[in-house]
Amino acid sequence: EVIKIGAIFAETGGAAFLGGPEARTARMLVEQINQAGGINGDTLELIVKDSGGSPEKAISFAKQLIEEDKVLAIIGPSTSGESMKIKRIAEDHQTVLISCAAAELIVNPVASYVFKTPQKDSFAARKIFQTMQDKGIRKIAVVVGNTGFGKTGKQQLKKIAPEYGVEILAEETYDKKATDLSALVAKLKSIEAIEAVVNWSIVPAQSIIAKNIRQTGWDVPLFQSHGFGNIGYVQAAGEAAEGIIFPCGRLLVADTLAENNPQKALLVEYIRAYQKRFNEDASGFGGYAYDAVNILHEAIKVAGNDRKKVRDAIEAIQNLPGASGVFSFSPEDHNGLSLDSFVMLTVKNGQFVLYQGQ
Amino acid sequence: MTVDLFFQYLFAGVTYGSIYAIVAIGFNIIYNSTGIINFAQGEFVMLGGMISISLLQFMPLPLAIIVAVLATMLVGALVEILFIRWLERPSVMQMIIITIGVSILLREVALHIWGESIRSLPYFYGNEITTFSLGSVHISPQVLWVIAACGFMVCGLSLFFKFTPTGREMRACSVNRTAAILCGINTRNMVTFSFMLSAGIGAMAGCVMSPITYTQYDCGTGLAIKGFTVAILGGLGNSMAAVAAGLLLGIIEAFSVSVVPLAFQDAIAITILLIILFIKPHGLFGSSEAARLRDF
Amino acid sequence: MLRIKNLDAGYGKLRVLKNISLHVDPGEIVTIIGANGAGKTTLLHTIVGLVNSAAGEIQFQQKCCSGLTSQQVVASGCALVPEGRQVFASMSVEENLLLGGYVLQRNAGRAAVLRELEYQYDLFPVLRERREQLAGTLSGGEQQMLAMGRALMSKPKLVMMDEPSTGLAPLIVRDIFSIIKKLREEGNTVLLIEQNAKAALGIADRGYVMEVGKIILQGPAEGLLINRDVQRAYLGREKID
Amino acid sequence: MLELQAVHKKFGGLHAVNDVSFSVNEGTIKSVIGPNGAGKTTLFNLIAGNLPPTDGTILFQGKAIQGRKPHQVAARGMARTFQNIKLFHGMTALECVMVGCHTQSKAGFISGMLNTPFARKEEKAIRQRSMELLQLLEIEEFAEVEATSLAFGQQRAVELARALALNPRLLLLDEPAAGLNIYETAEISRLICKIREMGVTVLLVEHDMSLVMEISDEVVVLCFGEKIAEDTPENIQQNPEVIRIYLGEDE
Amino acid sequence: MKVSKTNKILCLCALVILTQVTTTLTGTQYYLTQLTMAAYYGLVVIGLGVLMGYAGQISIGHAGFFAIGGYISAAMTTHNLVQLQDTPIISFCSQMGLLMERQDIYGDQLLTFAPWAACVTALLLAALIAFFLGIPVLKLKGHYLAMATLGFGTIIYRLVLATPLFGEADGISEVPAFTLLPAIGSLPPIMVSGDFGLRVINYYLAWGVLIIGMILLLNLIDSRVGRALRSLHSSEEAAEASGVHTSGCKVYVFVISAVYAALAGVLLTHYNAGIGPSEASVMKSVRYVALVAVGGMTNLWGTLIVGISLTFLSLRGVFGSYDDAVFAAILIGVMLFSPAGILSLRGCLLPSKQEIAPAKEENL
Numbered sequence A: 001e002v003i004k005i006g007a008i009f010a011e012t013g014g015a016a017f018l019g020g021p022e023a024r025t026a027r028m029l030v031e032q033i034n035q036a037g038g039i040n041g042d043t044l045e046l047i048v049k050d051s052g053g054s055p056e057k058a059i060s061f062a063k064q065l066i067e068e069d070k071v072l073a074i075i076g077p078s079t080s081g082e083s084m085k086i087k088r089i090a091e092d093h094q095t096v097l098i099s100c101a102a103a104e105l106i107v108n109p110v111a112s113y114v115f116k117t118p119q120k121d122s123f124a125a126r127k128i129f130q131t132m133q134d135k136g137i138r139k140i141a142v143v144v145g146n147t148g149f150g151k152t153g154k155q156q157l158k159k160i161a162p163e164y165g166v167e168i169l170a171e172e173t174y175d176k177k178a179t180d181l182s183a184l185v186a187k188l189k190s191i192e193a194i195e196a197v198v199n200w201s202i203v204p205a206q207s208i209i210a211k212n213i214r215q216t217g218w219d220v221p222l223f224q225s226h227g228f229g230n231i232g233y234v235q236a237a238g239e240a241a242e243g244i245i246f247p248c249g250r251l252l253v254a255d256t257l258a259e260n261n262p263q264k265a266l267l268v269e270y271i272r273a274y275q276k277r278f279n280e281d282a283s284g285f286g287g288y289a290y291d292a293v294n295i296l297h298e299a300i301k302v303a304g305n306d307r308k309k310v311r312d313a314i315e316a317i318q319n320l321p322g323a324s325g326v327f328s329f330s331p332e333d334h335n336g337l338s339l340d341s342f343v344m345l346t347v348k349n350g351q352f353v354l355y356q357g358q
Numbered sequence B: 001m002t003v004d005l006f007f008q009y010l011f012a013g014v015t016y017g018s019i020y021a022i023v024a025i026g027f028n029i030i031y032n033s034t035g036i037i038n039f040a041q042g043e044f045v046m047l048g049g050m051i052s053i054s055l056l057q058f059m060p061l062p063l064a065i066i067v068a069v070l071a072t073m074l075v076g077a078l079v080e081i082l083f084i085r086w087l088e089r090p091s092v093m094q095m096i097i098i099t100i101g102v103s104i105l106l107r108e109v110a111l112h113i114w115g116e117s118i119r120s121l122p123y124f125y126g127n128e129i130t131t132f133s134l135g136s137v138h139i140s141p142q143v144l145w146v147i148a149a150c151g152f153m154v155c156g157l158s159l160f161f162k163f164t165p166t167g168r169e170m171r172a173c174s175v176n177r178t179a180a181i182l183c184g185i186n187t188r189n190m191v192t193f194s195f196m197l198s199a200g201i202g203a204m205a206g207c208v209m210s211p212i213t214y215t216q217y218d219c220g221t222g223l224a225i226k227g228f229t230v231a232i233l234g235g236l237g238n239s240m241a242a243v244a245a246g247l248l249l250g251i252i253e254a255f256s257v258s259v260v261p262l263a264f265q266d267a268i269a270i271t272i273l274l275i276i277l278f279i280k281p282h283g284l285f286g287s288s289e290a291a292r293l294r295d296f
Numbered sequence C: 001m002l003r004i005k006n007l008d009a010g011y012g013k014l015r016v017l018k019n020i021s022l023h024v025d026p027g028e029i030v031t032i033i034g035a036n037g038a039g040k041t042t043l044l045h046t047i048v049g050l051v052n053s054a055a056g057e058i059q060f061q062q063k064c065c066s067g068l069t070s071q072q073v074v075a076s077g078c079a080l081v082p083e084g085r086q087v088f089a090s091m092s093v094e095e096n097l098l099l100g101g102y103v104l105q106r107n108a109g110r111a112a113v114l115r116e117l118e119y120q121y122d123l124f125p126v127l128r129e130r131r132e133q134l135a136g137t138l139s140g141g142e143q144q145m146l147a148m149g150r151a152l153m154s155k156p157k158l159v160m161m162d163e164p165s166t167g168l169a170p171l172i173v174r175d176i177f178s179i180i181k182k183l184r185e186e187g188n189t190v191l192l193i194e195q196n197a198k199a200a201l202g203i204a205d206r207g208y209v210m211e212v213g214k215i216i217l218q219g220p221a222e223g224l225l226i227n228r229d230v231q232r233a234y235l236g237r238e239k240i241d
Numbered sequence D: 001m002l003e004l005q006a007v008h009k010k011f012g013g014l015h016a017v018n019d020v021s022f023s024v025n026e027g028t029i030k031s032v033i034g035p036n037g038a039g040k041t042t043l044f045n046l047i048a049g050n051l052p053p054t055d056g057t058i059l060f061q062g063k064a065i066q067g068r069k070p071h072q073v074a075a076r077g078m079a080r081t082f083q084n085i086k087l088f089h090g091m092t093a094l095e096c097v098m099v100g101c102h103t104q105s106k107a108g109f110i111s112g113m114l115n116t117p118f119a120r121k122e123e124k125a126i127r128q129r130s131m132e133l134l135q136l137l138e139i140e141e142f143a144e145v146e147a148t149s150l151a152f153g154q155q156r157a158v159e160l161a162r163a164l165a166l167n168p169r170l171l172l173l174d175e176p177a178a179g180l181n182i183y184e185t186a187e188i189s190r191l192i193c194k195i196r197e198m199g200v201t202v203l204l205v206e207h208d209m210s211l212v213m214e215i216s217d218e219v220v221v222l223c224f225g226e227k228i229a230e231d232t233p234e235n236i237q238q239n240p241e242v243i244r245i246y247l248g249e250d251e
Numbered sequence E: 001m002k003v004s005k006t007n008k009i010l011c012l013c014a015l016v017i018l019t020q021v022t023t024t025l026t027g028t029q030y031y032l033t034q035l036t037m038a039a040y041y042g043l044v045v046i047g048l049g050v051l052m053g054y055a056g057q058i059s060i061g062h063a064g065f066f067a068i069g070g071y072i073s074a075a076m077t078t079h080n081l082v083q084l085q086d087t088p089i090i091s092f093c094s095q096m097g098l099l100m101e102r103q104d105i106y107g108d109q110l111l112t113f114a115p116w117a118a119c120v121t122a123l124l125l126a127a128l129i130a131f132f133l134g135i136p137v138l139k140l141k142g143h144y145l146a147m148a149t150l151g152f153g154t155i156i157y158r159l160v161l162a163t164p165l166f167g168e169a170d171g172i173s174e175v176p177a178f179t180l181l182p183a184i185g186s187l188p189p190i191m192v193s194g195d196f197g198l199r200v201i202n203y204y205l206a207w208g209v210l211i212i213g214m215i216l217l218l219n220l221i222d223s224r225v226g227r228a229l230r231s232l233h234s235s236e237e238a239a240e241a242s243g244v245h246t247s248g249c250k251v252y253v254f255v256i257s258a259v260y261a262a263l264a265g266v267l268l269t270h271y272n273a274g275i276g277p278s279e280a281s282v283m284k285s286v287r288y289v290a291l292v293a294v295g296g297m298t299n300l301w302g303t304l305i306v307g308i309s310l311t312f313l314s315l316r317g318v319f320g321s322y323d324d325a326v327f328a329a330i331l332i333g334v335m336l337f338s339p340a341g342i343l344s345l346r347g348c349l350l351p352s353k354q355e356i357a358p359a360k361e362e363n364l
């Protein structure tokens, strides 16, 4: 039997940096599963649709996949906006949706058929604030890109800051395609009380802001979001990336993990296979799709080709190691990850290393 | 606002402005010889950056840039020869739409060649955090490179168009092609030449700005829109005006940061542009007389 | 100088010129007269290669130029003053003239162009006054002079003029015709197309009469002037008589 | 009918129309002549509203019209033709003339979109009237031919028909005979007289003296923007100044 | 001429019905989803077609009007007013029947504007903006006009991305269905909604709106005003001299095409139950322009056919990640080989007199 799985990724367009690795990872993984004999003898068929990051296309594709291709589940979309638009469709048609987008809104409030694999933004924010607390930082500036990712990041940071006694003195949203942010940096720098800057965005702006801050000779601690988790961005920021602190899954530091870490084996294998296949470094984004396929794999193993049973099976998954962390779902928690899925990393000599505190 | 901050904004504005201007110049060249706006100009910028980055593995930086510029000029010539040269009697609208098509095509090709990841050339001098300080104003050396390249190109081109026969002939082609033919000018070669020239300038721009702005397969579109804006704001066809307009727009953008949320920066800048256009329908420095005589 | 044999040409499927044969000898003024839409403009365009010929032969200075591009024809010394003036509207008068010197500049260098420029300014003093003005803002007559000046800038061996007197004041028309005569005196060859048949035949050596794409009459200008058919059709004698 | 009082137009430093005053009486044909660049077309553009005068008053049927938009002037009953024929690409001769009926009809966007009976009726009437005009100018056989592909003389006729479609009180003609041969010119001159008989006043710019002298009641001579003479055709032909600068000695 | 216009409309109606019947019989009703969406985009494209092809005014900002329609109606029908319930304005609106109460998927109480009120507001706003924007913008010509409209599109895009009310980068989701006619007796309700159960109704609704829109535009171009538009396209000066109030005419068509776009935005947003910023992006505007060009500038039928079919294919994702590339290739191909639009390819092979007309001198 062939089990059909749909996928909606932004392989092109503004969110291609997410959708590209996700689509590649999903394809690679499904191939691997099929090569290994499929799931209980059934083969998986992955139908990937490129939404280009447009919600209207995602909606059209979701309907198409559900009705026409009669897929068991949908992986993706890559962005929060798209995910929110098809959340209802998946719910109405009782098709499992495992989103690869960050926004917490996707699984909170919980819709019974909708899951997501990336760590919650709130965890990232908490991790950052914890680190700040350790460093005694109380007054910060928040700058984000005008993407869905940036938007939810800003919301979470603003929501959680008071819990850690942190005050946000300035908040700014810049264009995702910004080519230079030195004016913004000048503005922030002129607010002398600022003790740290948190940047929550995606390529290429997160490297640009790092450069611009350092170029003005401003020596504030710079925090970034988990979107920074790609060695390519460090290379792009070069010298300016040194000392950036950010929360991230363990993928980037896989080989430094302890042998008994449940994620280690899988991460090392994924990174190796991805690198070999696509000749580029694996990133946290691909990991989201990895987890989505992996979770489905586990659920189908238990439940077979049945939408409702698969849903139940996902909710029952406990302690499943994945790329982003160890998943334990429940009817109330459709993300399944804990705060512990993040570690704080920093950049040292152009490499990611665990942040030890200074 | 402190004096320091003022200068820091000013310099940020100059940085943006020269980047916009350098793209706008490319628009003006093709406009001057064909009367059309080549919407694929942004892609030339992208190609210049991408090609030089790829070549950097095999050769030193200056050589990589030169080869990339030449390669992009070749692409420019190819675009013209494949899509434009053999058209019997193209209308302006047809040309605009073809160049939009070419721009999308080049972008998609780049996506499938280079992928969606960002790349950049290394800083020509120093590295990411090197700066010169003038008082407490910090300037990245690469910005100076951009400004210098921009100034150099503008002066060179203005002189070229104003004073050299070839420049005059290129302008003639755009004003009245039949008459240019009747003067014995090989109009087709002129057009090809202008595509090469603007592709080369675009590529050059792509190289000098790559360390600052990074290069990605779709970075051309945004730059093209800004460049187009600036070219129009200055008055089409006038490169000196484009630089002035570019600097103006850049500085408006930079200073707008200090008063309104950054998220509205573009909206503010473009609103100002529109207001200027309504008051001066042919750009800040454009002559309405010349524009009226040119039929679209 | 120019020799055309059995020429056919047209636009798409529309055949405008049918089996045209004519010749222009060095030092002559030859005029072609004919009603509107007879195909005179088309004929000139075919000669300079703006319109492709379908059949027949065009020889300019003993060389066949049927397959040549317009640029090549112009470069070989055959200049056209186009119908409707076609000046470079948004460029200055001087620039227009300099552009006309494109061919000359290639063959004889910049000094020759400047000399020629002065010569044209002497020929058309109005243009000197307005050298900085944009050509498109000139009045009709000024533009016509500019178009002629521009064509003459290349020091062509053969000048073809398409209705140069259209829209010009009587005095200027006379000027234009005397300029044409002067050109001939200086050894130029002129192929002139005119609505004003009387004036044209008055200065021409020979003339052709064209009707719906065919040459129906030809001969020395004086002969045509007294030809009854020509008088009736183009000179309005009948009415006057 | 039309009265110009001390009208000036400057282009930068160039005084293209300098203190020109004259009036056109109802039912007459008045011609404006003058060397090239004298400012005749500019004068027309001032009257028809294409350019605002720098100074001066233009009265049309007793009301000042300077600075009005061309379409407003047209709606008051002034029609014009252009020195370089301006017909509409992609429209048949009939349609071109129907555009001329614009001010004579009312159907707007809404009734046009809904194709109301009123709009349909009006459309029919316009078509009828335009056809009549084409007949008047004897070009009805080209009604369905694309106007820009017609022969030159026919294009002129279409343009004239379009101008007449406005039901004008005053008609401005800018070199209607340019590029026409002697017969076509005679034809045009006949037409102009016919138009005058319909009660339309005509103001004419022309270089063809046979036409001007034959049909006009009065002639104004412009030179370098200034009016240098205004008189009957016979007297103008004798005026030494005019002969010197414009007509030239007759052979 | 008139007859053939009516016939073409009847053919289109027949085709629409036939498609629905066929899909029902073959059990492939899912095609109707994308056909419905494509019909709404078709509405934008034909509106733009009249503006560009007939009046000759390019607009690279039409996605902006689509977004105004979509976003206003989405924001008004999703923004919860419960907290403001007691303010005088809201209670006044509530008395006027402008509000609607319902529950969201999680069971929370929502008080929002009713879709029809939102729709009217959106359309009026779009018309007003088009009017006040059109007055200065349409004075510009050629590339300057292109720039100004592009600028307008960019401003809308930026505002949408920067305004929390419009959901910033995520856009707005959970937009309710738009009930046009409540259920009467055993008749199902007529509402704009993406619900699978209402698909056939929505299909007919969308195509009904499109066909009516098409008829109105076809009437318009054949009318007195349409003739005036075509004349000003060719020569503004001559049109003015013929008494055509050119700037007024231009502004009005601009308003009409903006309303078309906004209406499409409103309806599609309700159908999709959401809208995102990509609908306002410049690329979208460029796509509309390109669809008009591929269809043929002065060929409303061509524009319609191309607009519908290319959008349909793209929405079905048939070109995968080559969607833009294929689109660009079609665009270039058509412009190179058949600049008068894809439907005139036939004419290319058998040149008619009309097509030869543009003279060689009119190069550029």
Ligand SMILES: Nc1ncnc2c1ncn2[C@@H]1O[C@H](COP(=O)(O)OP(=O)(O)OP(=O)(O)O)[C@@H](O)[C@H]1O
Residues within 6 Å of the ligand: C011, C014, C016, C034, C035, C036, C037, C038, C039, C040, C041, C042, C043, C083, D149, D150, D151, D152, E356, E357, E358, E359, E360
């Ligand atoms: N570009 C074109 N495409 C199609 N037909 C054309 C074109 N140009 C001219 N014609 C047609 O060719 C015929 C001859 O035109 P041409 O312009 O050569 O006449 P002409 O003798 O110069 O007339 P005129 O005295 O009015 O200048 C006319 O019937 C005209 O309609």
Ligand SMILES: Nc1ncnc2c1ncn2[C@@H]1O[C@H](COP(=O)(O)OP(=O)(O)OP(=O)(O)O)[C@@H](O)[C@H]1O
Residues within 6 Å of the ligand: C137, C138, C139, C140, C141, C142, C167, C169, D011, D014, D016, D034, D035, D036, D037, D038, D039, D040, D041, D042, D043, D083
């Ligand atoms: N827009 C303008 N800007 C500057 N100068 C202009 C403009 N329009 C016309 N002129 C100048 O004004 C003068 C009068 O021009 P106009 O076209 O009115 O002459 P005209 O009498 O119609 O001549 P013709 O008989 O040759 O058509 C000319 O010298 C012309 O160069």
Ligand SMILES: [Mg+2]
Residues within 6 Å of the ligand: C040, C041, C042, C083, C162
């Ligand atoms: Mg001719």
Ligand SMILES: [Mg+2]
Residues within 6 Å of the ligand: C139, C140, D040, D041, D042, D083
């Ligand atoms: Mg004139």
